[in-house]
Amino acid sequence: MSEIFNQNWNRERVRAGMRWFGPNDEVSIRNILQTPGITNIITALHHIPSGEIWTETEIAQRKIEVEFIPHPDAPSDLEGMKLYQWYIGNATRTGLVWDTAESLVFTEDIKNGSPNREKHIQNYKTSLQNLGRFGVKNVVGNFMLVADWTRTSMTTLPDGSKTLKYIHSAFAAFDIYLLKRHDSEEGYIKDGSFSPAEIEEARTYWNTYLAGHTERQTELVAMIAAGLPGAQEGFTLDDFRAAVSKYEGMSVEILQDHIAYFLDAVVPVANAAGVRLCCHADDPAFSPFLGTPRAVGGAAGYKFLLDHGCGVNMCIGSLMANESNRDITKVIREIAEYGSLKGMSIEDIFPHIHLRPIETDGKNFREGHHAEHREELAKVVHTLVDLGWQGIFRPDHAPASDHGFGRPGYDLIGRGYGAQLLLGLFEMAEIIKTTRNKAVTAAIKASKGDLSLKDKAIKAAQKAEAKKISKKIAFIKVPFIYGEQGVVARLN
Numbered sequence: 419m420s421e422i423f424n425q426n427w428n429r430e431r432v433r434a435g436m437r438w439f440g441p442n443d444e445v446s447i448r449n450i451l452q453t454p455g456i457t458n459i460i461t462a463l464h465h466i467p468s469g470e471i472w473t474e475t476e477i478a479q480r481k482i483e484v485e486f487i488p489h490p491d492a493p494s495d496l497e498g499m500k501l502y503q504w505y506i507g508n509a510t511r512t513g514l515v516w517d518t519a520e521s522l523v524f525t526e527d528i529k530n531g532s533p534n535r536e537k538h539i540q541n542y543k544t545s546l547q548n549l550g551r552f553g554v555k556n557v558v559g560n561f562m563l564v565a566d567w568t569r570t571s572m573t574t575l576p577d578g579s580k581t582l583k584y585i586h587s588a589f590a591a592f593d594i595y596l597l598k599r600h601d602s603e604e605g606y607i608k609d610g611s612f613s614p615a616e617i618e619e620a621r622t623y624w625n626t627y628l629a630g631h632t633e634r635q636t637e638l639v640a641m642i643a644a645g646l647p648g649a650q651e652g653f654t655l656d657d658f659r660a661a662v663s664k665y666e667g668m669s670v671e672i673l674q675d676h677i678a679y680f681l682d683a684v685v686p687v688a689n690a691a692g693v694r695l696c697c698h699a700d701d702p703a704f705s706p707f708l709g710t711p712r713a714v715g716g717a718a719g720y721k722f723l724l725d726h727g728c729g730v731n732m733c734i735g736s737l738m739a740n741e742s743n744r745d746i747t748k749v750i751r752e753i754a755e756y757g758s759l760k761g762m763s764i765e766d767i768f769p770h771i772h773l774r775p776i777e778t779d780g781k782n783f784r785e786g787h788h789a790e791h792r793e794e795l796a797k798v799v800h801t802l803v804d805l806g807w808q809g810i811f812r813p814d815h816a817p818a819s820d821h822g823f824g825r826p827g828y829d830l831i832g833r834g835y836g837a838q839l840l841l842g843l844f845e846m847a848e849i850i851k852t853t854r855n856k857a858v859t860a861a862i863k864a865s866k867g868d869l870s871l872k873d874k875a876i877k878a879a880q881k882a883e884a885k886k887i888s889k890k891i892a893f894i895k896v897p898f899i900y901g902e903q904g905v906v907a908r909l910n
Contacts, residue, residue, distance in 0.1 A: 432803075432844045434837045435460045435518060435770075435812040437828060438484070445824045447484060451512055453834040455841045458810050459484045460518045460558075460770070468523040469538040472545040474498040477552050482509075484516040502552065518770050518810055519549055520558035520731075521566075521698070524680065529563055530664045531676040539680060543687040550691030556769040556810065557688065558731045560698040561677055563668075563710040564661045565645040567701040567736075570638060572826060573784055579817035582827050583784035584702060584739070590620035591628055592638055597658055599709055609709050645701075662708050670711040677713060678726050685727035694769040696729035702739035702783070716743050717752045724757050724767070733772035734798055735814060741780045746794075747801045747887050754805050764807045771807075773798065773840055774814035785815045785827065788836035796843050797887045803847035804880060813837045854879055 435458035436450050450456055463472050463480060475498045482502060486509040496504055522545055527534040549557060560566060570588040572580050590612050594603060603621075606612045612620065628634055639655065681695075688695045700707070703715035713719050716737065720730050730753055737743040757767035775791030776783045788795060816832030824830045858875045862868070 432808050432841075433457050433810045434841055435810045436833055436837070437461065437520065437812055439825070439828075440464055440480070441483060443824075445828065445830045447512065447514065449830050451514060453830065453837065455837050456834075457514060458518060458812075459514050459516045460520045460810075460812055461516055462519055462521055469525045469527065469534075469541060471541045472522065472548055474548050474551065477548055477554070478502040481516055481552050481554075484514055485512055486510065487512060499551065515553075517554055518556040518558065519554050520770070522546070522549070522557050522559055524559040524561055524697075526563075526661070526664065528680050529561060529673070529676055530668070531672075531679070532664075535676075535680070539683050542680075542684050546684065546688045546693050546695075547691045550688075550693045555692065556694050556696065558696055558698055558770055560700075560731075561673070561713055562698075562700050562707075563665050563673070563712070564658075564708055565642070567645040568642055568707075569645070571641055575786070575817055579787070579819050579832070580826070581785045581817035582815060584782060585623075586616065586781045587619040587623040588627075588638060589642070590616055591624040592642055593708060594620055595624050595628070596635060596639060597655060597662075597708075599659070599662060606709075610706050611709055662710065665710040668711055670705075670713055673711050673713050674722060677723070681723070681726035681728050689727070694729050694766060695727070696731040696769040697723055698731040698772075699733045699736040701733065701736035703737050703743060704740060715740055717749050717756075720753050721756050724753075724760060724762070729762075729766055729769045730757075731770050731772065732768050733774070733814065735772065735774040735776045735785065738776055739778060739783050747797055747884075750798070750801050751805070751884065764805050765809050768802075768807055768809060771802070771809065771811040772814035773811050774816070774836070785817065787817055787832070788813060788839045792839060792843070795840065796847075799840065799843040800847045800850070800887060801884070803844060803851055804884065811840065813840055854883075 434455050436453065436456045438445065438447065438450060438459050438461045440461060440463075447459070450459065461480065461484065463476050466472060466476060478498045478501055482505050486505045489505065489509040492501070492509075493504060522542065525535075525538045526532075527538050528542075546557065568584065568589065569582040570585045570592070571583055573583045575581055590606075593599060593611065594606060594617065600606055600609070603617050606617060607614060628638065639658075643658065685695055697714055697720075700712040700715045700719075703712070705712035705715055714723065723730070732750065732753075734746050737749060738746050743749050754764060754767055758764070773788075773795060775786050775788060775794055777786050778784075813833045813836030815827035816829055816836050818824070818826070818829035819831050822829040822831030824833075855876060858879055859869070859872055862872060862875060
């Protein structure tokens with residue numbers, strides 16, 4: 419790794435990151451280091467239970483694992499900041515940096531407002547202060563109740579790659595016939611979970627694919643439970659029901675009260691520690707979900723968070739699963755304008771961004787290759803550059819190829835392909851932005867116009883481009899049909 423690269427990883431420009439799940443991740447730091455363009459690691463201390471303090475000792479260890487080549491002479495009598503400083507003075511840097519923590523969990527006690535939230539809030543403040551001391555500048559969490567993300571299965575793309583998908587009727591079948599939150603189908607209509615037509619689809623899915631197939635039922639439960647915090651410890655349906663029951667009768671307004679209570683307590687501490695707190699979108703951005711409310715499914719939810727000083731972890735794939743967010747560049751600009759009016763910088767509004775495409779028919783979706791959706795991604799990137807954003811993005815969920823490896827959604831090769839495409843799009847958008855200024859100036863000069871009009875002309879050109887870009891993004895419509903593999907997606 420060249421010294422020039424080591425010195426430039428933190429220069430003012432858009433940076434590509436990659437999520438790493440720690441020393442037990444199948445994808446190693448060395449693997450990520452060999453992925454061109456990746457300079458930032460997005461990771462968390464997954465081994466520390468939710469609600470517990472991230473200590474200086476643990477944070478230092480993770481910083482060392484990411485940022486330095488292992489050193490055989492590292493002193494065993496040092497820990498925390500002293501050990502980290504020893505590595506700074508004596509060890510060789512990898513060229514990578516850990517400055518984004520995803521996720522320092524917003525715990526269930528915080529979300530449901532239980533008496534135990536006071537302890538968790540105090541521990542959260544301490545963790546933020548500890549992270550700030552080590553230069554971890556961005557901290558991500560989410561306010562999704564029960565499950566952090568939800569997919570129903572893996573599927574095979576036409577090229578043989580494996581990817582994650584969400585089938586709404588499969589999820590409904592799980593909720594109605596396996597989780598059994600209500601005694602009757604009518605209960606799901608009353609709480610707003612499903613329409614009568616969706617319940618009919620769920621019944622058909624159950625009878626066609628799941629009834630009498632214990633193995634398939636088990637696979638579905640395991641896939642949906644994978645999105646629960648602590649899922650690696652194993653979750654039963656009883657655990658699932660207990661988690662959902664904590665939110666019985668909760669409204670969006672009550673959830674927002676709990677969110678505001680938490681943010682008003684921790685955001686000032688984060689700011690004082692030099693840390694930007696941000697929130698991931700609901701994934702998928704549907705509400706209600708498992709009978710619980712969701713508060714961060716679009717621009718309105720994010721405006722509420724900005725009102726309380728919390729930034730946006732923009733995840734375009736999560737948001738675009740909801741038809742109302744399909745025109746994602748408009749959503750981005752609306753949020754950016756709102757935050758700007760509050761005096762926030764564009765990086766404070768969007769501390770961290772996830773860029774991943776989805777293929778959807780408006781209810782079901784599957785994750786696709788970044789390169790096959792470069793038109794949509796180019797529009798998003800152009801919008802971010804136009805707004806002046808220069809932060810850290812990561813190529814989120816990517817299909818797994820035969821020659822790749824990593825947990826579902828986090829294939830090293832798939833994400834690496836995505837990073838290269840996105841970096842190129844960002845560089846090109848920067849060039850276009852610079853060229854616009856020169857083109858406007860040249861046009862004014864050529865027409866013997868008044869150069870004092872330049873700023874006005876540039877703004878007009880920017881507005882015209884934004885209008886063009888904000889036209890509805892042409893998503894691939896994926897018809898979902900029944901087949902031997904259950905519900906599978908086929909491209910026409």
